[in-house]
Amino acid sequence: MFITWLRFVTLLATVECGDLCSAAAIRDYAKLNAAASLMRHANERAAFIVRRPSDGSLRLVMWHAGDVGEASWTGRIPAGTIAIAHTHPPSTPDPSRKDLREAKRLRIPIVIITARRVTIVQIDGTHREVFGAGWTRRAR
């Protein structure tokens, strides 16, 4: 009974944030944030966060850089995808309506990254800030 409850709580934590708040995930967010900041315009960089079946570690599958605002992906969502992460310009740190809609439609959490905060949209369309100002220092 105790183990069942523990598993339930663990599962709940995983759904809430879990791997998406892990040190590996934070390093991935920092990579995306750095890639976006290298570009002159307010372009997005986006990637699938994919769990390797072999050892459970996470890797990024980068999308093509968008040349007018939004990154794009053509083709199938990679197997093992646990989230879609993308950057927003500093001026629009909140999830867009499209972000909320897509998280529900795809049933995949969507992570929004800016230099000042990281927000996760859950598959029910709710969202919350998981890291605030100074979060990039955690990536070192």
Ligand SMILES: [Zn+2]
């Ligand atoms: Zn967005």
